Amino acid sequence: MPLAPLLLAMALGQTDPYIRSRVDAGDTGTQCLYWTSPRIVWNQSTYGNPDTAGDSEFDAIRASFQSWQDIFAECGNLALVEGPRVDERQVGYRRQGDNTNLVLFRTRxxxxxxxxxxxxxxxxxxxxxxxxxxxxxxxxxxxLTTYDERSGIIYDSDISFNAARFSFTTATCFPPTTTQCVATDVQNTATHEVGHLIGLDHTRASGSTMNPSAPPGEVSKRVVDSGSRGFVCDAYPQGQASQSCLHPVTSIDLGPKAGGCSAAGPGGALALVAVWSLWLARRRRHEEAVR
Ligand SMILES: [Zn+2]
Structure with missing residues (x-):
């Protein structure tokens, strides 16, 4: 990297050990995104990825969540729990009905x-x-994460893989001359995306799992780096409440959303929809390829 852009990146804090996602990305005057429920159930879409050897993509994604879960077990307060595979193919948050934190491959x-x-x-x-x-x-x-714009509390987060363009593999050798080798590694990709799911933004810190680039054959992001590990311990401290960034979330912050959920009659339900549409926002987190 040329000197000037490097200095600029450092000045903006883009090489911090970890950077938390914000309601407005990069704006430290806005709330951080984080989970408050102690148990996050996630599900894989039954379809998997037909081009990945056997059912190995399911195992690779499970291993990615486990890498984070191991850290939560040491110093965090969340449990990432795999639910059954589901036929669901829709990402995003539904105001009514079931919401799954879904992992799926888009093949078209x-x-x-x-x-x-x-x-x-x-x-x-x-x-x-x-x-x-x-x-x-x-x-x-x-x-794709859906969250409350005022509190930063996350309600739903879904991970989609671009299998229409990328050849996802689960092996460890390189270059990808045979099906035994790595093209775009599922576990490498998923470990990074799960970082987004729990509230991490990109950082350009050397060796970070949350670096936005992933060249072909990369597997280093399979192992969560120490900076990202620090995020888990800091934002989700064991035995304590999950940490907001600006000030503790109060019932006032939650406002009509909290009340409406429990008390919505026919009129309340209408009001609730309006509130959700104002307060819920979606954020897409991208993993960029290097050409
Ligand atoms: Zn990313």
């Missing part, structure tokens, strides 16, 4: 399966409607 490119005239292009729903990848070609995976 929306550009090739969705007509240009489709309305889903305008309202950003093609991925769910057509079960396809609708983000940038060079993005390896996305974590």
């Amino acid at each position: 490119d929306c550009n090739t399966v969705v007509p240009e005239s489709e309305a889903c292009w305008d309202d950003d729903t093609c991925a769910n409607t057509y079960d396809c990848w609708d983000d940038d070609d060079n993005t390896i995976a996305i974590t």
Whole structure:
């Protein structure tokens, strides 16, 4: 990296050991995103990734969550629990009905399966409607997180892999000349994305799991680095409440959302929808490929 950009990155704190996700990315005047429920159940989509050897993608993703869970067991307060595989193919948060924290592979490119005239292009729903990848070609995976804009509390987080473009593998040798070798490693990718799921943003700290780039063949992100480990201990301290960034979340911060959830009659339900639409936001986290 040339000297000037390096200094700029350091000045902006982009090489900190870890950077927490914010309601407004990078704005330390806004709340951090974090979970307050002590148990996060996540589910893999039954479909898996047909191009990955056997069922190894399921094991690789489980190993990624386990890497973080091992840290939570040492110094954190969350339990990341795998639920049963589900047929679900929709990401995002539903105001009504079940919400799963879903991990899935999109194997089709929306550009090739969705007509240009489709309305889903305008309202950003093609991925769910057509079960396809609708983000940038060079993005390896996305974590889509839904959170309360005032408190930063996370309600739902889903991880999508771009299997339409990338060849995901689970082996450890390189270069990817055979199916036994690594092209884009599932566990490397998933460990990074689970970092987003629990509230980490990117950092350019050397050797960080949360570095935004992942060259072909990389497997180093499988092991959570010490900086990211520190985030777990700091933000989710064992035996204590999860830590907000600005000030402790109070019932006032939660406001009508908390009341509406428990007391919604027919009128309350309408109000609740309006409140959710104002306060809930989604954040996409990208893993950029290196050409
Ligand atoms: Zn990322």
